[in-house]
Amino acid sequence: MRRLFVFPLSPYSRRVRLVLFRKSLDVELIDARSDSAARETMRRLYPMRTAPVLVEDSGLALGDSYAIANYLERAYPGPALWPQDPLDVARVAQTIALTDGALGTVIDLATRYYPLRTHDAWPGVLEDMGGRAQAALDALAATVEGRKHFTIAEANWSIGDIWLYTAVTWLEGLPARASTYAPAAQLVSLGWNLPSGLTRWADAHRQRPDVLAL
Numbered sequence: 001m002r003r004l005f006v007f008p009l010s011p012y013s014r015r016v017r018l019v020l021f022r023k024s025l026d027v028e029l030i031d032a033r034s035d036s037a038a039r040e041t042m043r044r045l046y047p048m049r050t051a052p053v054l055v056e057d058s059g060l061a062l063g064d065s066y067a068i069a070n071y072l073e074r075a076y077p078g079p080a081l082w083p084q085d086p087l088d089v090a091r092v093a094q095t096i097a098l099t100d101g102a103l104g105t106v107i108d109l110a111t112r113y114y115p116l117r118t119h120d121a122w123p124g125v126l127e128d129m130g131g132r133a134q135a136a137l138d139a140l141a142a143t144v145e146g147r148k149h150f151t152i153a154e155a156n157w158s159i160g161d162i163w164l165y166t167a168v169t170w171l172e173g174l175p176a177r178a179s180t181y182a183p184a185a186q187l188v189s190l191g192w193n194l195p196s197g198l199t200r201w202a203d204a205h206r207q208r209p210d211v212l213a214l
Contacts, residue, residue, distance in 0.1 A: 001026065005042035005053040007033045009173070011103060011166040012065045013052040014214055018162045019069045021210035023076045027054075066096070069159060081162075083153035092160035095143060095152050099163045102136035103170075105129050110186040126190065134192050140164060141195035150204040161205065168194070168202045 004020070004027045006013035020027050032039040032051050043049040046063030053063045054071075062068050073081045083089055109129055116122055143152070144164070152160035171194050177184035205211055 001028050002057055003028045003030055003055045005030045005032045005038060005045070005051055005055075007031075007051045009170065010051055011170040012050075014166040014170075015162050016052045016054065016065050016068050017214060018166065018210055019072055019081060019159070021213065022079050022081065022157075022162075023072055024078060025072070025076060066100075069162075073159075081159040083155050083158055085154065088153035088155065088158075091143065092152050092158050095140065095160040096163050098136040098140050098143075099167045102133045102140070103167055105133040105136075106187055106190055106192055109133075109190055110183060114186050130190055130192060137192065137195055137198065141197035141201075144201040145197040147201070150201060157205075157208075164198075165202055165205055165211070168198045172199065172202075 002025065004013075004016060006017070006029055008031055017027075017029075030038045030042075032042045032053075042051060042053045045055065045061040046053045048063055050063065052065060052068065053061060054068045055061045062071055069081060083092060109126065113125060113129075116125070144150075148154075149156075151157050152164065171192075174184045174187050178188045179185070
């Protein structure tokens, strides 16, 4: 059976699970966060040593959520991840870019760059990088506010919605985890703000069967 190595709460892992749901593909989930042996296996399979990593029955191993989604879109016909209309494609592509930009920036600030917080340059770095992440979140809120169908593309739920929904719900959950999980506390301390428009947009999707199955 195909396997998916995941960090269960990671937006990157959860988005691939939603892609698999959309394609009606069965998968064995392997928790690489709590299982050290599974984590080492995952790291051997993908040089970047990050989750998620998909392993097909054939032995093909793929890391990176965007690479996995693109592979699944082409390998398994069925409900499409991408819309057909060029304007919808542009909107979805921009949503993906802004979502990954915002997440990647705040994660880098709270992990790779966090030890520099006592340096004199830190306020400037935080203002610059944190400002970019906040601008991306604000732009995403502007994209979804007032959408007639509550989806990024006019036609239906797409890869853009998958990317954005998993990011919003992850960011929403960080404050509750901050008291018991140091990286969450570091992320919250950066001072970003989740626009209320994104929370309202996510509310329209919380009862989707695939979302409930996460």
